[in-house]
Amino acid sequence: MRADEIVEAFPVVNIDSPALDAVRLLVDHRLNGIVVVTHASDTPYAVLPASQVVRFIVPHYVLEDPGLAGVFTESMADHAAEKLRGKTIRDMLPKKPQRVPVVDADDTIIEVAEVMSRMHSPLVAAVKDGKLHGVITASGLLAAALKD
């Protein structure tokens, strides 16, 4: 089985879109990550895992001192997503450009699994003729592996 056969249509977001839009996409479609593109190119710029988005609702001072996570009242904690207001997806990406988990559309599922595990990414972008063709999720990959 080739990557081409297990790709899923996946929402793609622009790097300058509001961060809250990306969160809504993740929530509405129950995704474990999203593919980010730029205005200039159709090729994937980055893959933003949901876990990285979650990190952004943690106040920076709690990241500095995890012991402070418990001092908030329930009502304060419930407003955690407000931290994302005014931020763009670019703000949530690492400052240094990271390698994008990308596979070719005719790669085998072993090649896809290798990229996914090596880059610790819950999804990889599949590219065909230099353009984004779709996305392969970890669950989609495992389902394909079981089918075989």
Add this chain to the structure above:
Amino acid sequence: MMYYAITVFVVAYAFIISERFNKTTVALIGAGLMVCLPVIDSPDVFYSLESGMNWDVIFLMLGMMMIVSVLRETGVFEFAAIWAAKRANGSPLRIMILLMLVMALASALLPNVVSVLLIAPVTLLVCDRLEINPVPMLLALVFASNIGGAATLVGDPPNIIIGAHQGLSFNTFLFHMAPVVIIILLVLIALSPLLFGGFSAVNPDRIADVMSLKEREVIQDRTLLIKCGLVMLAVLIGFIVSPIIHMAPSLVAMLGAGVLVLVSRLEQSNYVSHVEWDTLLFMVGLFIMVGALLKTGVIQILGHLAADATGGNALLATMLILVFSALVSGVIDNVPYVATMTPIVSHLAPTMAGHYHHNVLWWSLALGGDLGGNLTAVGSSANIVMLGIALRSGNSISFWEFTRKGIVITTISIVLSAVYLWLRYFVLS
């Protein structure tokens, strides 16, 4: 051999100051060259009381670092900082003053960098809840940290170096340094509305937010807190009675660290998590290089030159050491500076004429070295750590923003120190 030693030392020092290379690597290469040339040999390095390694410094620092690693797990300092902020009833100025006191006290007992790492996040939390600019508060706190660290033998590495070299006890340090540190801190607090004021009005809802913070939640293991509290108390008593029980502070700290490791039952990765091996190896390299200068007579020559320059005038020497140390420590790491100056002052002290307190030159060196850290943004490790925390929180503090305030605070601190040294050791002595 003398010229070899001078060349290696000067080149290594230049590389350390340039900060273009890892300072520990440079110090160890310098030490390696001193041994290979050979300017200094094994008996000198390991066993010589004059030119050898100062094991007291290494083990006191190691012991304190291990104690801090365990103490951090308790959350006691975060608890104290949130508790203090709540006692201020939401007034930013009162919060800043109370946090400055907590920071100064923490810095007197723990390394300054650790105090900053513990209290800066709480400060950011409080400012975030109050929706006020945290920069003035962060600046005030790091200045308080560098001042507070000067009060005790274990508060700042230069004090550890001076104390171990000269055999000055915890009590002696506290008795001679703490009064002037308290005076400087009180003056800083009195001037803080002028230097760091201008906070915007705070919405009562935001004050209610701060008042509802649950500080008890930061203490996750009460049993560990009680055990650590008891051991810390024993360590402090050990420091105080160390001259009576004839046990060096380094051994008190190592014993305390050992007991803490036993009673806390923490994993090895936890109790060594804040041991800065890099700093300890840097000290090893420095001691070997300075030992080579001592063995070849360079330090003795520098001591004579310093004696000639001051003409045996103790007051002049005291003031020169104070001001020179503050200026140098403001721009380079105060650890290599004080490690080099310690043997020079050792040779300078006996040449002083007249009746004066025999340790005044050491207090002058310690005050200059410690308080000079406030001069510029790179003057102390605590400053660099605080600037990093501010930057990561999206509140960058520029070099000049820091230094503008640093110059004012260091000038005030050094003037107060000079008056204190003059009055206490020359006028009233």
